[in-house]
Amino acid sequence: MTQLKSTVDTGSDEFAANRDAMLGKLTEIEGEHAKAVAGGGEKYVTRHRDRGKLLARERVELLVDEDSPFLELSPLAGWGSDYKVGASMVTGIGVVEGVECVITASDPTVKGGSMNPWSVKKGFRAADIAAQNRLPSINLVESGGADLPTQKEIFIPGGRTFRDLTRSSAAKIPTVALVFGNSTAGGAYLPGMSDYVVMVKERAKVFLGGPPLVKMATGEESDDESLGGAEMHARTSGLADYLAVDEKDAIRLGRSIVKRLNWRKHGPAPELSYDEPMHDPEDLLGIVPPDLKTPFDPREVIARVVDGSDFDEFKPLYGNSLVTGWATVHGYPVGILANARGVLFSEESQKAAQFIQLANQTDTPLIFLHNTTGYMVGKDYEQGGIIKHGAMMINAVSNSTVPHISILMGASYGAGHYGMCGRAYDPRFLFAWPSAKSAVMGPQQLAGVLSIVARAAAQSRGQDYSEENDKAMRSMVENQIEAESLPMFLSGMLYDDGIIDPRDTRTVLGMSLSTIHNGPIKGADGFGVFRM
Template identity: 80%
Template sequence: MTVLASSLDTAGAEYAARRAAMLDKLAGLDAEHAKAVAGGGEKYVARHRARGKLLARERVELLLDPDTPFLELSPLAGWGSDSPAYTVGASLVTGIGVVSGVECLITANDPTVRGGASNPWTLKKAFRAHEISLANRLPSIHLVESGGADLPSQKEIFIPGGALFKFLTRSSAAGIPTVAVVFGNSTAGGAYVPGMSDHVIMVKERAKVFLGGPPLVKMATGEESDDESLGGADMHARTSGLADYHAVDEPDALHTARRVVARLDWRKAHPDPPPAAPPAYPEDELLGVVPGDLKVPFDPREVIARVVDGSDFDEFKPLYGTSLATGWARLHGYPVGILANARGVLFSAESQKAAQFIQLANQRDIPLVFLHNTTGYMVGKDYEQGGIIKHGAQMINAVSNSRVPHLSVLMGASYGAGHYGMCGRAYDPRFLFAWPSAKSAVMGPQQLAGVLSIVARASAEAKGTPYDEDGDAALRAMVEQQIEAESLPVFLSGRLYDDGVIDPRDTRTVLGICLSAIHTAPYAGVHDGYGVFRL
């Protein structure tokens, strides 16, 4: 039998302490998510509603098929930004949802935040959404109400911002449908979103699409004009032809968008699998798996047992390279290969095992799931002499050149080159999520502070000067505090180094949505004619 047996003591004090710590982290995460949902705050939400308009997430909800999930992406974008003008969420909602039976990438401007104007974080978030749409061939629907660039930050927006139009045109050229629904202002650069979309819907007496509004036209040409004649929905439906559909109100516009998607006759490259058996253990128990101190190892099989179908896991090389668990499973019916850090450190055996396993997955066209809890590759004289660099390089080479889709979840530590070998953000996983317990940096705070201290002490010794022990203690404390803050998932998610910080209990659902999205596009592993090297 390959059903995993669990040794997690859910009645023990240690489990209870871990669970309580995770729930505390989740409460903090909920508070940060609430800031994104609040948008521009009560004043601007009330003003928006007084105009008879729906909020961004309400528009998304009406667009989606009833009782279907919406996987919101990068909800904490812009968290910790230096500018108070850039709210959490970056004035944009993005995510994956089902519209008329079709999985779509959805974006929605939040007009309660500076009129939906784009700031640098908005761009980063929008770019990431377009990358996901292109990589997975997901039709994209853009719910538009934006005043264009946030002018005080134009120096950071104007030049890179043009890539938004590039993404739209490349999607269309690749045969991936793009739909724009315009609810209000879509000015200047924002006018090119409907201008470059395949299908355009505008709301009567609400949508305003023009390169330059009446004030700019007056300044540039001296011409007197008004919003409606210059860029209103009626004009674009009757005169310019930019609007394909003229909706009477917002619900009608969203209904029309659903009909447009229904008429796409969109087909996935891979059929959906049959219904799958749930895990043999409750997903709720994932709250008590990760220790509060990430130096304490935990068995990732406890996670796998609560995520994969039937808790059924065929482990590959279970007696070799035991700090890395590798094996085959199904998740919501989709076959996957899993690489999960078991004791943090990656040695030569683990690196070679991973490289071989990745080759096997490519030979069989099976997507890979990476579950992170690693402090990096092992250091020390014996390990250097044993070839840890070249063996780690084999693993990173395999990850870099693998062509099957990758999904990554940061559960605990994800430090140093181990983050790279386990398919961190720089290695283009299709999706990457983090648990609230995760931390990621070049190394742990204490190790990094200690390295700086050793270097400073050696420098003082070389110069023959006395070493300031009090200054060293203060420096170490400051560095540890800084690195700890910069390693936290909300900080990293704010910079879009992941696609969101998720509740561990939602891991199976989130991965299932991602796997379904991945199978919209065709993919194949590396088939180079050499077969699998036994590294």
């Protein structure tokens, strides 16, 4: 039998404390997400509605198939910055006429939908997901273009937006623009470089330069409609392929375009019949301790995520601080690597490298469940080859070509973050639980290292070392690293694709795997040199 048993005591005080802590973190994150949903605030939302317009998320909701989920991406982009949480746009993956699409919607209630530096980064991430997973893109456009005060951070990198659109078209991955309002200056190239363009009558305005700029540049008198109105583009310039009578009609036309794409997935289909997990996903709230120094068994997580709680563990007696094995999630075969006791030793590194090679031999996507403090340090471990063995694991992760999905459950520190396929290693998706933390090392360890270095420097200079100053320095550093390790900070920096409720992990993985299988799934033909 490969069905995982559970030893979680849901009636224990420990479970209750863990659950309360997780629910508290979820409440805090929901509060921050509410700021993104609020857009520019009540004043600007009311003004937008008074103009008879739908909000960005309302447009998305009408676009996607009824009762189908929408996997929002990077909802906390810009958190902790001077810009609105969410970066004035909504991005995500939704099903339109049975086709998974990357959807990007400007939020015109935030500075007219103008793009700030975080908007640009968020848009790039959505474009990467579309390209890597072969997904059609639908842009719901109503934007004043670049946020001019920050043009120095936007203009040069921002050109990539149009490059991505044209490359997508060249790769036969369709792009659709539904223009609801302004799409001016550089923003005019967004519909200009899309395969299909729908414009809303008497609402859409698409021009390189508005009437004031045209007057200044050429002396010509013009108005919005004759210069860049929807009807002009539909009848005269030919930029608009479809003229919509209103916003809902534009969305109807957008859905019709996708319906006629004749879209087919290139990856293998999942098994049509599979069992739900034998253990309750609700239990995931109480499995991770608030103190990440306390280990937890990742098999308890796996048992509540994979089909039928059926997990075929690989090398269970070797390198047992890393759990590896085979399963299916929503009918898709996967390999899973999950940290069990935090530290990665040489045995775990070699085990991971072999397992990743096997997954590439059989074209099997990999899921990484993070809870690691990094690779083990110390004289015996260095002499035993921890560097070359850790490098072997990182080599395997780097050169693996099957799709990777990472879930940060707990700690993800140091090079362990790399070996477990952190953001720099291009997982197709990376999501975090509210309990996750990521940094070069833990706050206490980092502060302790700085203290040791400062103490040694003072000694070498023959100076006295102030214990009072040391205590203050350690406290300051610990607080800083703790703040910069939290999931909201990392999500705001776009180092993950979103913070998810642990109970939604199976659903998010299923949507991610389905998305991934729009493209072919093929393992690596070879790896780099493994230092043995």
